Amino acid sequence: MKPRNGRGVFEGGPGFAAKLAVDLEQIVKALIGAGRTDGEGHAILSDVLAAAIRITEADIGTLQIVRQGALNLEVQIGFDRSFTEHFAVVRDATCACGVALQMGQRILVEDAAASSVFGDGPDRNAILTAGVAAVQSRPLVYRGEKIVAMLSTHYRTPRELADRDFQRLDLLADLTGALIQRAGL
Numbered sequence: 074m075k076p077r078n079g080r081g082v083f084e085g086g087p088g089f090a091a092k093l094a095v096d097l098e099q100i101v102k103a104l105i106g107a108g109r110t111d112g113e114g115h116a117i118l119s120d121v122l123a124a125a126i127r128i129t130e131a132d133i134g135t136l137q138i139v140r141q142g143a144l145n146l147e148v149q150i151g152f153d154r155s156f157t158e159h160f161a162v163v164r165d166a167t168c169a170c171g172v173a174l175q176m177g178q179r180i181l182v183e184d185a186a187a188s189s190v191f192g193d194g195p196d197r198n199a200i201l202t203a204g205v206a207a208v209q210s211r212p213l214v215y216r217g218e219k220i221v222a223m224l225s226t227h228y229r230t231p232r233e234l235a236d237r238d239f240q241r242l243d244l245l246a247d248l249t250g251a252l253i254q255r256a257g258l
Contacts, residue, residue: 137223
């Protein structure tokens with residue numbers, strides 16, 4: 074497990090700024106959604122999660138909303154019913170998203186089978202049964218203080234994940250945290 078603050082230095086070679094501008098435009102389109110109304114928050118959050126999966130080249134993912142101090146699964150892509158039922162509400166720091174909520178920063182688990190984050194309990198079993206080998210969980214924060222949601226992307230193979238891999242994800246996370254708070258999602 075590697076705690077990260079979710080705010081890396083923007084690095085890039087030739088064409089980085091142009092690529093980032095195109096990616097940011099796609100992110101904004103995902104957040105706003107063509108012709109969507111405020112009542113379609115679930116669809117907007119699904120678009121955000123799909124964008125996060127694309128941006129991080131993940132395989133599957135979840136987006137949870139903080140309600141009464143717990144993470145409540147709002148949208149998911151790629152998980153089966155047993156996984157979504159197990160992680161429907163996360164109150165404890167016994168999984169990556171719970172630890173990220175408790176610490177208030179991104180958590181990277183590069184090898185779920187070997188990580189101490191999941192302990193030896195049911196969370197480890199649920200993660201491994203779902204075929205998750207690596208995960209990153211990133212708090213969505215409103216105005217730099219209040220955690221309003223958690224965005225997690227999951228990978229089928231163990232991998233090293235670096236802050237520079239998440240620069241666009243951080244832009245998406247910052248925009249989404251503000252959107253969730255303002256829209257009351």
